[in-house]
Amino acid sequence: MSFISNQIGLEGSFGYIWMNTGNWTGTSNFSYTTSYKELTGLSTSFTLASPSQDFAMTTDGRLKYTGLTTKLFSASAACYASLLSGAVGMAIQIRKNGSAITGCETYYSHSSASIDDFQISLSTNDYLSVFVKVASNQTAPVLQVNLGANSIGGS
Amino acid sequence: MSFTQNMIGRLPSYGAIYLINTFTGIAVAYTTSYAELTGLPVSFSIVSPVQDFAMTTDGRLKYTGIPTKLFSVSAVVPALDNGSNWISIKLYKNGSAVAGSDVYANSMLRINNFEVSMSTNDYVSVFLKAQKSFGSGRLASMMLSATSINRV
Numbered sequence: 001m002s003f004i005s006n007q008i009g010l011e012g013s014f015g016y017i018w019m020n021t022g023n024w025t026g027t028s029n030f031s032y033t034t035s036y037k038e039l040t041g042l043s044t045s046f047t048l049a050s051p052s053q054d055f056a057m058t059t060d061g062r063l064k065y066t067g068l069t070t071k072l073f074s075a076s077a078a079c080y081a082s083l084l085s086g087a088v089g090m091a092i093q094i095r096k097n098g099s100a101i102t103g104c105e106t107y108y109s110h111s112s113a114s115i116d117d118f119q120i121s122l123s124t125n126d127y128l129s130v131f132v133k134v135a136s137n138q139t140a141p142v143l144q145v146n147l148g149a150n151s152i153g154g155s
Numbered sequence: 156m157s158f159t160q161n162m163i164g165r166l167p168s169y170g171a172i173y174l175i176n177t178f179t180g181i182a183v184a185y186t187t188s189y190a191e192l193t194g195l196p197v198s199f200s201i202v203s204p205v206q207d208f209a210m211t212t213d214g215r216l217k218y219t220g221i222p223t224k225l226f227s228v229s230a231v232v233p234a235l236d237n238g239s240n241w242i243s244i245k246l247y248k249n250g251s252a253v254a255g256s257d258v259y260a261n262s263m264l265r266i267n268n269f270e271v272s273m274s275t276n277d278y279v280s281v282f283l284k285a286q287k288s289f290g291s292g293r294l295a296s297m298m299l300s301a302t303s304i305n306r307v
Binding site for chain 1: 167169170171173175176177178180200202203204205227229230231233235262263265267268295296298300302303
């Protein structure tokens with residue numbers, strides 16, 4: 001029954017990936033630039049939360065929707081780093097299939113940035129990922145990244 | 156079909172507005188009383204697509220759907236210079252404070268999934284205040300979103 005409900009899209013779809021080194025040191029140094037770069041292939045891999053429904057992570061850092069029906073999702077993301085003092089300022093985007101989504105971007109003057117509950121439509125095999133840029137080029141660790149998506153049902 | 160579902164409120168209603176500048180930020184004068192974030196040097200934009208939402212006044216996310224619904228409302232306000240102040244944001248509905256929605260921090264302010272009921276033409280907006288008045292604060296960006304949870 002659950003399978004059938006899922007096939008026709010009645011059940012909620014949700015997924016969450018995170019990268020967390022679990023300490024204050026963070027990943028091996030990441031090369032931040034003033035242009036957006038995808039957060040993938042860091043020295044610590046992302047993990048897909050369990051359970052996730054209709055989501056997979058076949059490429060590190062990419063939250064891929066595997067459901068059959070096109071759905072609207074509420075997506076959130078955050079990135080925490082340890083940028084160099086005096087050279088801070090971070091911006092992040094949640095991108096869909098590598099393409100920027102207008103308005104889905106946050107700038108901040110410190111070593112972190114977050115996006116909360118931005119609505120994004122996903123079809124089968126679409127994926128979301130987090131892109132980051134900084135105010136000035138530098139090499140520094142990434143402490144934590146998370147990215148989640150929850151389907152929005154009819155209401 | 157889609158229109159009919161929407162008229163009777165079966166489809167979800169959602170919308171978001173945003174304001175994006177750069178790391179430099181937008182000048183904002185902080186006051187000790189809550190002031191609406193509207194009419195700033197950079198205008199807000201509304202995302203596309205939205206369903207049952209519009210922005211007819213800068214900074215105000217207006218629900219245009221027919222049935223009254225409960226919404227999950229979130230806001231992100233990354234404040235830059237704040238004169239070593241504590242600052243606060245709060246949701247307002249139709250210009251009236253939404254009790255319990257205020258958050259306090261020294262720079263990054265976030266309201267996550269606060270529940271607000273909205274009827275046709277109700278709007279939500281974000282108000283900001285500071286512990287001490289400060290004339291040259293800055294906002295790097297801002298986002299306000301609402302997603303229907305249920306019919307009321």
